[in-house]
Amino acid sequence: MNILVTGASGYIGSQLVPRLIDSGHHVVCLVRDPARLSGSIREKVEIRQGNLLDLASLPPVMQGIDIAYYLVHSMADGVYGFIERDHSAAMNFSSAISKAGLKRIIYLGGLGKCDQNLSPHLEARQNVGDILRRSGVPVTEFRAAIIIGSGSMSFEMIRYLTERLPMLPTPPWITTLCQPIAVDNILDYLMKSLTEPIASNAIYEIGGPDVLTYADIIRGYAQTRRLKRSLLSLPLLTTRLLAWGADILTPLPAPHLHILIDGLRSEVVVRDPEALQMFKPQLIPYSHAVKLALNRHGSGEIESLWAGSSAGLQEGTTHKDIEGMFIEQRRTASTARPEELYTIFESIGGKHGWYYANWLWQLRGRLDQWLGGVGMKRGRRDPDCLRPGDILDGWRVEVMQAGRLTRLRFEMKAPGPAWLQFEAKPGKDGGSLLILTAFFEPHGLAGLFYWYFFYPFHLMIFKGLSQAIVKLAESIQWSENLQLHPC
Numbered sequence: 001m002n003i004l005v006t007g008a009s010g011y012i013g014s015q016l017v018p019r020l021i022d023s024g025h026h027v028v029c030l031v032r033d034p035a036r037l038s039g040s041i042r043e044k045v046e047i048r049q050g051n052l053l054d055l056a057s058l059p060p061v062m063q064g065i066d067i068a069y070y071l072v073h074s075m076a077d078g079v080y081g082f083i084e085r086d087h088s089a090a091m092n093f094s095s096a097i098s099k100a101g102l103k104r105i106i107y108l109g110g111l112g113k114c115d116q117n118l119s120p121h122l123e124a125r126q127n128v129g130d131i132l133r134r135s136g137v138p139v140t141e142f143r144a145a146i147i148i149g150s151g152s153m154s155f156e157m158i159r160y161l162t163e164r165l166p167m168l169p170t171p172p173w174i175t176t177l178c179q180p181i182a183v184d185n186i187l188d189y190l191m192k193s194l195t196e197p198i199a200s201n202a203i204y205e206i207g208g209p210d211v212l213t214y215a216d217i218i219r220g221y222a223q224t225r226r227l228k229r230s231l232l233s234l235p236l237l238t239t240r241l242l243a244w245g246a247d248i249l250t251p252l253p254a255p256h257l258h259i260l261i262d263g264l265r266s267e268v269v270v271r272d273p274e275a276l277q278m279f280k281p282q283l284i285p286y287s288h289a290v291k292l293a294l295n296r297h298g299s300g301e302i303e304s305l306w307a308g309s310s311a312g313l314q315e316g317t318t319h320k321d322i323e324g325m326f327i328e329q330r331r332t333a334s335t336a337r338p339e340e341l342y343t344i345f346e347s348i349g350g351k352h353g354w355y356y357a358n359w360l361w362q363l364r365g366r367l368d369q370w371l372g373g374v375g376m377k378r379g380r381r382d383p384d385c386l387r388p389g390d391i392l393d394g395w396r397v398e399v400m401q402a403g404r405l406t407r408l409r410f411e412m413k414a415p416g417p418a419w420l421q422f423e424a425k426p427g428k429d430g431g432s433l434l435i436l437t438a439f440f441e442p443h444g445l446a447g448l449f450y451w452y453f454f455y456p457f458h459l460m461i462f463k464g465l466s467q468a469i470v471k472l473a474e475s476i477q478w479s480e481n482l483q484l485h486p487c
Contacts, residue, residue, distance in 0.1 A: 001026070001067055001194070002064050002066045002067075003026065003027050003068070004062070004065045004067070004069065005020070005027060005029050005068075006093070007070075007071030007073075008030070008031060009036040009037050010072070011153075012071050012187070012190075013071045016190055016191075017041055019187060023191070023194075027044070027046070029047050030048055030052075030061050031048075031049060032051050048060065052072060052093055053085065054092070055095060058096035059100070065100060066102065067104050067194065068097060068102055068104075069190065070106070070132060072089060083121075086124050087131065090132055094131055094132055103137075103138070104198070107139055107142070108141075108144065108186070109128060109141055109142065110122040110144070110145075111143040111144055111179070111207065119266050121262065121263045129143075129203070133201050138200045138201055139202075141203045142204050143205050144186060145178050145179050145181060145268035146180045146181075147182075147183050147186055148180050150323050150324070152183060153260060154260060156250070156323065156324070157250065157257065160246075160249060160250035160252070161250065162218055162222050162225070163445075164249050164445065166230070167230050168229060169234045169237055169242075170214075170231045170234065171234065171235075171237040173264060173265045174213065174214050174215045174233065175215060176213060177212070177213060177267050177268075178212055178267070179207030179211050179268060179269045180212065180217060181283075182283075183293075184284060185281055185283060188282075189279055192279045196278060196279060204274060207268075207269065207270040208284060209283040209284075219231075220286055220290060221290055224290045224294065225294070239258060242261050243258040251322065316330075325440070326438075326440045328438045329435060329436070329438075330463065332436075332467065332469075333431060333434075334433070335431045335474055336431065337432060338403060338404065340474075341469060342406075342422075343473070344472045345434075346385065346406055347384045349379075349380055349392045349393045350380040350383055352383065356464035357460070357461050361376060364412065365377065373394075374412060375412065376393040376394045378391045378394070380393065386400060387400065395408035395409060396411050404423065404424055405421065407419055407421040408420045414447075416443040418438070418439060419438070419439040420436075420437075420439075421435075421437040436465065436466050
């Protein structure tokens with residue numbers, strides 16, 4: 001089928017599109033800016049530019065489409081006026097599809113009963129479903145509570161607050177009931193709705209197998225992470241104060257937090273089990289959904305965090321705190337070719353040392369040995385060549401892409417997993433760009449303290465290391481010594 005996905009660069013859309021492609025569908029992505037799609041997706045889909053707030057741009061997008069997924073919301077453009085923008089976008093979309101001959105719309109909205117004091121955000125999500133139904137095109141609407149998955153803003157709020165506060169102040173509605181659902185189950189429902197016999201204009205309430213209070217959700221996350229956390233009930237704690245505090249402690253924006261936290265006052269549980277009977281999903285329990293969200297899958301999650309992020313980058317540094325991960329990236333221009341840079345950073349460690357402040361690396365290794373760790377004495381299998389799985393001093397080679405990239409996983413003791421990635425990219429005007437990226441996933445307060453304590457040292461070492469690699473790659477003598485041939 002020819003399937004249109006709106007919101008293809010968003011949290012759900014970016015995970016749904018690859019599944020649709022793998023199922024053999026022709027996928028069309030409606031986007032305002034194609035650059036927001038990851039490079040791997042851009043190569044496999046048809047991109048049609050348009051803006052849901054501009055009705056005139058939509059008719060060409062709808063041509064030849066069989067089914068459309070409506071996965072957009074307007075909070076990304078700012079929280080002030082987002083309800084009006086959601087309304088306008090849905091009206092424009094409804095107007096465009098009513099003339100395009102689509103067979104069906106599949107929409108993901110918010111769970112909750114209209115007669116139970118819904119938050120403005122949840123009410124707006126349900127109003128969008130009503131607007132889409134008025135188009136005359138059959139609509140399959142799924143209504144879900146908070147989604148458990150790395151990158152979901154609700155999950156990220158739970159992650160950051162629980163990781164960073166040993167005692168969490170909680171408002172009275174912490175005992176409100178909720179039925180969280182794993183992102184994999186959301187995607188299963190969205191995929192199955194393409195082929196299952198669907199009633200016209202059906203509304204399906206979907207959730208995981210567990211009905212929990214928000215206190216249970218926080219405790220469940222803490223238990224999975226083996227963190228000791230307690231909840232302190234503060235009857236006078238308001239949504240605004242809680243959002244303000246969360247803004248200080250997390251990288252999530254305060255206005256979005258205010259909307260999300262305000263929505264937590266509404267009870268969101270499944271009352272109609274029709275979706276279970278229709279789609280027969282294998283529901284993932286909350287505790288397992290948290291484990292899946294926290295599993296980096298051999299750093300595959302890391303890859304997705306920086307997918308396409310190096311394209312077009314200039315010299316400089318970038319710091320990110322995203323999805324529970326600190327990411328520090330330094331980019332250094334070089335006149336050397338990418339394969340020459342690669343030859344240098346592939347030879348790091350062992351007899352060559354670490355090129356800059358080698359004594360600090362050795363000191364860190366001795367400290368690790370004192371703590372019972374592996375230290376820096378293991379060396380490497382080959383002085384010049386690496387393979388995935390190789391030991392490299394206190395690291396292990398996790399990913400190798402010949403002539404381009406090496407990723408090492410830290411094996412010394414630390415309060416959280418860490419990776420160090422070396423990448424060489426061709427420069428725009430000849431030469432190349434050396435990209436050195438450090439990843440660290442802090443575990444609780446100890447991990448947070450560890451990162452910020454060593455951060456000044458990291459800045460100094462990574463700057464010196466990058467410059468040393470570039471200097472060596474630009475040295476004809478060094479290049480000739482290594483002969484620059486594939487290992």
